[in-house]
Amino acid sequence: MTADGCGAPAGGAPVSAATDAGAQAVVQGKVTRDGSAVAVGYARLLNSGGDFVAEVPLGEDGGFRFFAAPGSWTLRVLAPGNVRAERVVSADTGKITELEVAV
Protein backbone atom coordinates (compact mmCIF):
# COMPACT_ATOMS: atom_id res chain seq x y z
CA MET A 1 0.00 0.00 0.00
CA THR A 2 1.44 3.31 -1.00
CA ALA A 3 0.77 6.69 0.48
CA ASP A 4 -0.98 8.08 -2.58
CA GLY A 5 -3.20 5.11 -3.27
CA CYS A 6 -6.82 4.48 -2.49
CA GLY A 7 -6.69 0.92 -3.75
CA ALA A 8 -7.26 -1.88 -1.30
CA PRO A 9 -6.97 -5.54 -2.21
CA ALA A 10 -9.85 -7.92 -1.59
CA GLY A 11 -9.93 -8.65 2.10
CA GLY A 12 -8.48 -5.24 2.93
CA ALA A 13 -4.96 -3.89 3.00
CA PRO A 14 -2.44 -5.83 5.09
CA VAL A 15 -1.42 -4.68 8.55
CA SER A 16 2.23 -3.91 7.95
CA ALA A 17 3.62 -5.76 10.92
CA ALA A 18 1.17 -8.65 10.76
CA THR A 19 0.18 -8.80 14.39
CA ASP A 20 0.97 -5.24 15.41
CA ALA A 21 -1.70 -2.62 14.97
CA GLY A 22 0.71 0.16 15.95
CA ALA A 23 -1.18 3.44 15.94
CA GLN A 24 -4.09 1.95 13.97
CA ALA A 25 -7.49 0.89 15.27
CA VAL A 26 -7.94 -2.27 13.23
CA VAL A 27 -11.20 -4.15 12.79
CA GLN A 28 -10.74 -7.40 10.91
CA GLY A 29 -12.26 -10.83 10.61
CA LYS A 30 -13.76 -13.52 8.44
CA VAL A 31 -17.12 -14.30 6.95
CA THR A 32 -18.11 -17.95 6.99
CA ARG A 33 -21.07 -20.11 6.04
CA ASP A 34 -21.29 -23.56 7.68
CA GLY A 35 -17.65 -23.21 8.68
CA SER A 36 -16.39 -22.43 5.15
CA ALA A 37 -15.09 -19.09 3.95
CA VAL A 38 -17.47 -16.87 1.98
CA ALA A 39 -15.21 -15.58 -0.80
CA VAL A 40 -17.79 -13.61 -2.78
CA GLY A 41 -19.32 -10.76 -0.87
CA TYR A 42 -18.69 -7.36 0.66
CA ALA A 43 -17.96 -6.04 4.11
CA ARG A 44 -19.17 -2.52 4.87
CA LEU A 45 -18.20 -0.39 7.84
CA LEU A 46 -20.87 2.00 9.14
CA ASN A 47 -20.31 4.64 11.80
CA SER A 48 -22.31 4.94 14.99
CA GLY A 49 -24.83 7.09 13.13
CA GLY A 50 -25.42 4.29 10.64
CA ASP A 51 -23.63 6.09 7.81
CA PHE A 52 -21.46 4.18 5.38
CA VAL A 53 -17.73 4.74 5.87
CA ALA A 54 -15.90 2.08 3.87
CA GLU A 55 -16.33 -1.16 1.99
CA VAL A 56 -14.04 -3.98 0.89
CA PRO A 57 -14.71 -7.09 -1.18
CA LEU A 58 -14.15 -10.24 0.87
CA GLY A 59 -10.85 -12.04 0.34
CA GLU A 60 -10.50 -15.63 -0.87
CA ASP A 61 -10.52 -16.64 2.79
CA GLY A 62 -13.64 -14.58 3.51
CA GLY A 63 -11.45 -12.00 5.21
CA PHE A 64 -11.86 -8.25 5.62
CA ARG A 65 -9.89 -5.51 7.37
CA PHE A 66 -10.59 -1.88 8.22
CA PHE A 67 -8.43 0.84 9.72
CA ALA A 68 -11.00 2.70 11.77
CA ALA A 69 -10.89 5.35 14.45
CA PRO A 70 -11.46 4.40 18.11
CA GLY A 71 -15.15 3.98 18.84
CA SER A 72 -18.20 1.93 18.02
CA TRP A 73 -18.86 0.71 14.49
CA THR A 74 -21.29 -1.52 12.69
CA LEU A 75 -19.97 -4.12 10.30
CA ARG A 76 -22.43 -5.19 7.62
CA VAL A 77 -21.86 -8.13 5.30
CA LEU A 78 -23.55 -8.48 1.92
CA ALA A 79 -23.34 -11.69 -0.13
CA PRO A 80 -25.19 -13.19 -3.12
CA GLY A 81 -28.63 -14.56 -2.39
CA ASN A 82 -29.71 -11.47 -0.44
CA VAL A 83 -27.49 -12.48 2.46
CA ARG A 84 -27.06 -9.73 5.06
CA ALA A 85 -25.46 -9.89 8.46
CA GLU A 86 -24.52 -7.20 10.96
CA ARG A 87 -22.25 -6.98 14.00
CA VAL A 88 -21.57 -4.06 16.32
CA VAL A 89 -17.89 -3.77 17.09
CA SER A 90 -15.72 -1.39 19.06
CA ALA A 91 -12.26 -0.35 17.88
CA ASP A 92 -9.34 0.88 19.95
CA THR A 93 -6.07 2.47 18.91
CA GLY A 94 -3.20 -0.01 18.95
CA LYS A 95 -5.55 -2.98 18.97
CA ILE A 96 -6.73 -5.47 16.37
CA THR A 97 -10.36 -6.31 16.99
CA GLU A 98 -11.17 -9.70 15.48
CA LEU A 99 -14.61 -10.98 14.64
CA GLU A 100 -16.06 -13.91 12.77
CA VAL A 101 -19.36 -13.41 11.02
CA ALA A 102 -21.34 -16.56 10.25
CA VAL A 103 -24.05 -16.01 7.63
Add this chain to the structure above:
Amino acid sequence: MSRSDVLVDAEWVEAHGGDPGVVLVEVDEDTSAYDKGHIRNAVKIDWKTDLQDPVRRDFVDKAGFEALLSERGIANDDTVILYGGNNNWFAAYAYWYFRLYGHNNVKLLDGGRKKWELESRELVTEVPQRARTSYHAQEQDQSIRAFRDEVVAAIGNDNLVDVRSPDEFAGRLLAPAHLPQEQAQRGGHVPTAKNVPWSKAADEDGTFKSDEALRALYGDEAGLDFSKDTIAYCRIGERSAHTWFVLHELLGQPNVKNYDGSWTEYGSLVGVPIELGDAK
Protein backbone atom coordinates in the same frame (compact mmCIF):
# COMPACT_ATOMS: atom_id res chain seq x y z
CA MET B 1 -28.68 15.04 -20.19
CA SER B 2 -30.73 12.08 -19.03
CA ARG B 3 -29.71 9.00 -17.11
CA SER B 4 -29.87 6.79 -20.18
CA ASP B 5 -27.11 8.94 -21.74
CA VAL B 6 -24.67 8.12 -18.96
CA LEU B 7 -25.87 4.88 -17.30
CA VAL B 8 -26.69 1.36 -18.47
CA ASP B 9 -28.06 -1.52 -16.42
CA ALA B 10 -27.00 -5.16 -16.17
CA GLU B 11 -29.63 -6.34 -18.65
CA TRP B 12 -28.28 -3.92 -21.25
CA VAL B 13 -24.74 -5.19 -20.69
CA GLU B 14 -25.85 -8.83 -20.97
CA ALA B 15 -27.61 -8.03 -24.24
CA HIS B 16 -25.05 -5.67 -25.81
CA GLY B 17 -21.72 -6.26 -24.10
CA GLY B 18 -20.41 -8.14 -27.13
CA ASP B 19 -21.79 -5.81 -29.81
CA PRO B 20 -19.32 -4.26 -32.26
CA GLY B 21 -18.60 -0.70 -31.20
CA VAL B 22 -19.20 -1.47 -27.52
CA VAL B 23 -16.23 -1.88 -25.18
CA LEU B 24 -16.67 -2.97 -21.56
CA VAL B 25 -13.89 -1.80 -19.26
CA GLU B 26 -13.40 -2.88 -15.65
CA VAL B 27 -11.64 -0.34 -13.44
CA ASP B 28 -11.23 -1.57 -9.91
CA GLU B 29 -9.94 -0.45 -6.61
CA ASP B 30 -8.65 -3.98 -6.12
CA THR B 31 -6.79 -4.37 -9.38
CA SER B 32 -6.56 -8.15 -8.99
CA ALA B 33 -10.35 -8.51 -9.01
CA TYR B 34 -10.44 -8.55 -12.82
CA ASP B 35 -8.07 -11.49 -12.99
CA LYS B 36 -10.30 -13.56 -10.72
CA GLY B 37 -13.34 -12.96 -12.90
CA HIS B 38 -14.89 -10.18 -14.96
CA ILE B 39 -17.87 -9.52 -17.19
CA ARG B 40 -17.51 -11.32 -20.52
CA ASN B 41 -15.66 -9.22 -23.15
CA ALA B 42 -14.42 -6.69 -20.59
CA VAL B 43 -10.87 -5.36 -20.76
CA LYS B 44 -9.08 -3.97 -17.72
CA ILE B 45 -7.72 -0.53 -16.91
CA ASP B 46 -5.55 -0.26 -13.82
CA TRP B 47 -6.45 3.06 -12.16
CA LYS B 48 -2.93 3.46 -10.89
CA THR B 49 -0.39 2.02 -13.31
CA ASP B 50 -2.43 2.93 -16.41
CA LEU B 51 -3.91 6.29 -15.44
CA GLN B 52 -1.28 7.92 -13.22
CA ASP B 53 2.05 9.37 -14.23
CA PRO B 54 4.70 7.11 -12.68
CA VAL B 55 6.94 10.00 -11.61
CA ARG B 56 5.08 13.31 -11.25
CA ARG B 57 1.89 13.56 -9.25
CA ASP B 58 -0.40 13.91 -12.25
CA PHE B 59 -2.37 11.93 -14.79
CA VAL B 60 -1.04 10.23 -17.83
CA ASP B 61 -0.74 12.96 -20.40
CA LYS B 62 -2.62 13.10 -23.71
CA ALA B 63 -0.05 10.93 -25.51
CA GLY B 64 -0.13 8.44 -22.64
CA PHE B 65 -3.93 8.25 -22.74
CA GLU B 66 -3.84 7.75 -26.51
CA ALA B 67 -1.27 4.96 -26.16
CA LEU B 68 -3.33 3.28 -23.42
CA LEU B 69 -6.60 3.29 -25.35
CA SER B 70 -4.92 2.26 -28.60
CA GLU B 71 -3.26 -0.67 -26.86
CA ARG B 72 -6.55 -1.74 -25.23
CA GLY B 73 -8.27 -1.68 -28.63
CA ILE B 74 -10.61 1.24 -27.89
CA ALA B 75 -11.50 3.45 -30.86
CA ASN B 76 -12.70 7.06 -30.85
CA ASP B 77 -16.23 6.11 -31.92
CA ASP B 78 -16.63 3.18 -29.51
CA THR B 79 -19.24 3.28 -26.77
CA VAL B 80 -17.25 2.67 -23.59
CA ILE B 81 -19.05 1.07 -20.64
CA LEU B 82 -17.11 1.38 -17.40
CA TYR B 83 -17.75 -0.61 -14.26
CA GLY B 84 -15.89 -1.44 -11.07
CA GLY B 85 -16.15 -2.24 -7.40
CA ASN B 86 -17.10 -0.11 -4.45
CA ASN B 87 -20.12 1.66 -5.98
CA ASN B 88 -18.17 2.36 -9.19
CA TRP B 89 -15.75 4.54 -7.28
CA PHE B 90 -12.82 3.94 -9.63
CA ALA B 91 -15.01 3.49 -12.67
CA ALA B 92 -16.37 7.00 -12.07
CA TYR B 93 -12.80 8.24 -11.78
CA ALA B 94 -11.98 6.65 -15.15
CA TYR B 95 -15.21 8.12 -16.58
CA TRP B 96 -13.98 11.57 -15.62
CA TYR B 97 -10.67 10.84 -17.39
CA PHE B 98 -12.45 9.77 -20.56
CA ARG B 99 -14.46 13.00 -20.51
CA LEU B 100 -11.38 15.03 -19.64
CA TYR B 101 -9.70 13.75 -22.81
CA GLY B 102 -12.81 14.27 -24.91
CA HIS B 103 -14.32 10.78 -25.16
CA ASN B 104 -17.99 11.65 -24.75
CA ASN B 105 -19.56 8.32 -25.59
CA VAL B 106 -18.91 6.77 -22.21
CA LYS B 107 -21.32 5.34 -19.61
CA LEU B 108 -21.27 3.59 -16.26
CA LEU B 109 -22.87 0.25 -15.48
CA ASP B 110 -25.21 1.29 -12.66
CA GLY B 111 -24.32 -0.63 -9.50
CA GLY B 112 -21.00 -1.72 -10.96
CA ARG B 113 -19.29 -4.96 -10.13
CA LYS B 114 -20.88 -5.28 -6.71
CA LYS B 115 -24.49 -5.42 -7.90
CA TRP B 116 -23.45 -7.76 -10.71
CA GLU B 117 -21.74 -10.11 -8.23
CA LEU B 118 -24.49 -9.94 -5.63
CA GLU B 119 -26.96 -10.93 -8.36
CA SER B 120 -24.73 -13.92 -9.19
CA ARG B 121 -24.36 -12.89 -12.83
CA GLU B 122 -21.72 -14.48 -15.05
CA LEU B 123 -18.04 -13.68 -14.50
CA VAL B 124 -15.36 -15.19 -16.74
CA THR B 125 -11.57 -15.29 -16.67
CA GLU B 126 -11.16 -15.29 -20.45
CA VAL B 127 -9.39 -12.10 -21.58
CA PRO B 128 -10.77 -10.69 -24.85
CA GLN B 129 -8.38 -10.03 -27.72
CA ARG B 130 -9.05 -6.64 -29.24
CA ALA B 131 -7.24 -5.32 -32.29
CA ARG B 132 -5.03 -2.31 -31.70
CA THR B 133 -6.49 1.09 -32.63
CA SER B 134 -5.06 4.56 -33.29
CA TYR B 135 -6.86 6.55 -30.62
CA HIS B 136 -6.75 10.36 -30.79
CA ALA B 137 -7.47 12.23 -27.57
CA GLN B 138 -8.51 15.88 -27.27
CA GLU B 139 -6.64 18.40 -25.15
CA GLN B 140 -7.70 18.18 -21.49
CA ASP B 141 -11.06 19.80 -20.82
CA GLN B 142 -10.06 22.13 -18.00
CA SER B 143 -13.69 23.06 -17.40
CA ILE B 144 -14.08 19.90 -15.32
CA ARG B 145 -10.73 19.94 -13.49
CA ALA B 146 -9.94 22.29 -10.59
CA PHE B 147 -6.50 23.29 -9.35
CA ARG B 148 -5.50 24.47 -5.89
CA ASP B 149 -5.72 28.23 -6.52
CA GLU B 150 -9.30 27.84 -7.71
CA VAL B 151 -10.11 26.01 -4.48
CA VAL B 152 -8.67 28.79 -2.33
CA ALA B 153 -10.56 31.36 -4.42
CA ALA B 154 -13.80 29.44 -3.97
CA ILE B 155 -13.70 29.65 -0.16
CA GLY B 156 -16.77 31.57 0.92
CA ASN B 157 -17.75 32.25 -2.70
CA ASP B 158 -18.62 29.05 -4.55
CA ASN B 159 -19.76 25.59 -3.50
CA LEU B 160 -17.05 23.38 -2.09
CA VAL B 161 -18.07 19.78 -1.50
CA ASP B 162 -15.86 17.62 0.65
CA VAL B 163 -16.97 14.08 -0.18
CA ARG B 164 -14.85 12.27 2.40
CA SER B 165 -16.24 10.54 5.47
CA PRO B 166 -17.25 12.73 8.44
CA ASP B 167 -14.18 11.52 10.38
CA GLU B 168 -11.84 12.63 7.59
CA PHE B 169 -13.73 15.92 7.24
CA ALA B 170 -13.37 16.65 10.95
CA GLY B 171 -9.66 15.81 10.91
CA ARG B 172 -9.89 12.64 13.01
CA LEU B 173 -8.86 10.36 10.13
CA LEU B 174 -6.50 11.13 7.25
CA ALA B 175 -7.54 8.33 4.91
CA PRO B 176 -10.60 6.18 4.29
CA ALA B 177 -11.18 3.57 6.99
CA HIS B 178 -10.27 0.60 4.82
CA LEU B 179 -6.73 1.94 4.39
CA PRO B 180 -3.87 2.40 6.86
CA GLN B 181 -3.83 5.87 8.40
CA GLU B 182 -0.34 6.61 7.17
CA GLN B 183 -0.57 10.08 5.67
CA ALA B 184 1.66 12.83 7.05
CA GLN B 185 -0.26 15.97 6.13
CA ARG B 186 -2.59 18.11 8.24
CA GLY B 187 -6.13 16.96 8.86
CA GLY B 188 -9.30 18.96 8.44
CA HIS B 189 -11.17 20.52 5.53
CA VAL B 190 -11.29 23.59 3.31
CA PRO B 191 -13.22 26.33 5.16
CA THR B 192 -16.85 26.69 4.02
CA ALA B 193 -16.87 23.23 2.41
CA LYS B 194 -20.01 21.15 2.89
CA ASN B 195 -19.50 17.53 3.86
CA VAL B 196 -21.50 15.12 1.71
CA PRO B 197 -19.78 11.73 1.79
CA TRP B 198 -19.64 10.42 -1.77
CA SER B 199 -21.29 7.15 -0.81
CA LYS B 200 -24.52 8.90 0.16
CA ALA B 201 -25.24 9.26 -3.56
CA ALA B 202 -25.53 5.50 -3.93
CA ASP B 203 -27.87 2.92 -2.51
CA GLU B 204 -26.45 -0.12 -0.76
CA ASP B 205 -26.37 -2.12 -4.01
CA GLY B 206 -24.16 0.58 -5.55
CA THR B 207 -26.80 2.05 -7.89
CA PHE B 208 -27.27 5.80 -7.92
CA LYS B 209 -30.18 7.28 -6.00
CA SER B 210 -32.99 8.99 -7.91
CA ASP B 211 -32.51 12.52 -9.21
CA GLU B 212 -35.04 13.76 -6.64
CA ALA B 213 -33.19 12.10 -3.77
CA LEU B 214 -29.86 13.43 -5.04
CA ARG B 215 -31.18 16.97 -5.39
CA ALA B 216 -32.49 16.82 -1.84
CA LEU B 217 -29.20 15.39 -0.55
CA TYR B 218 -26.98 18.11 -2.03
CA GLY B 219 -29.48 20.96 -2.01
CA ASP B 220 -31.86 20.90 0.94
CA GLU B 221 -29.77 18.77 3.30
CA ALA B 222 -26.22 19.94 2.55
CA GLY B 223 -27.09 23.47 1.49
CA LEU B 224 -25.37 23.65 -1.87
CA ASP B 225 -26.46 26.64 -3.93
CA PHE B 226 -27.21 25.16 -7.35
CA SER B 227 -26.92 28.60 -8.96
CA LYS B 228 -23.21 28.70 -8.12
CA ASP B 229 -20.16 26.89 -9.46
CA THR B 230 -19.02 23.82 -7.55
CA ILE B 231 -15.71 22.15 -6.77
CA ALA B 232 -15.67 18.62 -5.33
CA TYR B 233 -12.68 17.13 -3.57
CA CYS B 234 -11.75 14.12 -1.44
CA ARG B 235 -8.31 12.76 -0.57
CA ILE B 236 -6.85 12.02 -4.01
CA GLY B 237 -9.67 12.94 -6.38
CA GLU B 238 -11.32 9.58 -6.91
CA ARG B 239 -14.31 9.63 -4.59
CA SER B 240 -14.91 13.20 -5.73
CA ALA B 241 -14.99 12.02 -9.36
CA HIS B 242 -18.01 9.96 -8.29
CA THR B 243 -19.66 13.09 -6.86
CA TRP B 244 -18.65 15.06 -9.98
CA PHE B 245 -20.50 12.40 -11.99
CA VAL B 246 -23.59 12.84 -9.83
CA LEU B 247 -23.65 16.65 -9.96
CA HIS B 248 -22.50 17.17 -13.55
CA GLU B 249 -23.76 14.12 -15.40
CA LEU B 250 -26.88 13.04 -13.51
CA LEU B 251 -28.15 16.37 -12.15
CA GLY B 252 -26.85 18.39 -15.10
CA GLN B 253 -25.17 21.12 -13.06
CA PRO B 254 -23.17 23.20 -15.57
CA ASN B 255 -20.01 24.24 -13.73
CA VAL B 256 -18.74 21.40 -11.61
CA LYS B 257 -15.04 20.62 -11.28
CA ASN B 258 -13.18 17.79 -9.65
CA TYR B 259 -10.15 18.92 -7.63
CA ASP B 260 -7.93 15.89 -8.11
CA GLY B 261 -5.11 17.34 -6.01
CA SER B 262 -7.64 17.04 -3.19
CA TRP B 263 -6.76 16.79 0.48
CA THR B 264 -3.33 15.22 -0.03
CA GLU B 265 -2.34 18.41 -1.82
CA TYR B 266 -4.42 20.97 0.05
CA GLY B 267 -3.58 19.55 3.48
CA SER B 268 0.13 19.86 2.67
CA LEU B 269 0.09 23.43 1.30
CA VAL B 270 1.84 26.10 3.35
CA GLY B 271 -0.30 28.98 4.52
CA VAL B 272 -3.75 28.00 3.27
CA PRO B 273 -6.70 28.16 5.69
CA ILE B 274 -7.88 24.90 7.24
CA GLU B 275 -10.91 24.30 9.39
CA LEU B 276 -11.21 21.50 11.93
CA GLY B 277 -14.23 19.85 13.43
CA ASP B 278 -17.53 18.36 12.39
CA ALA B 279 -19.85 19.80 9.78
CA LYS B 280 -22.02 22.58 11.18
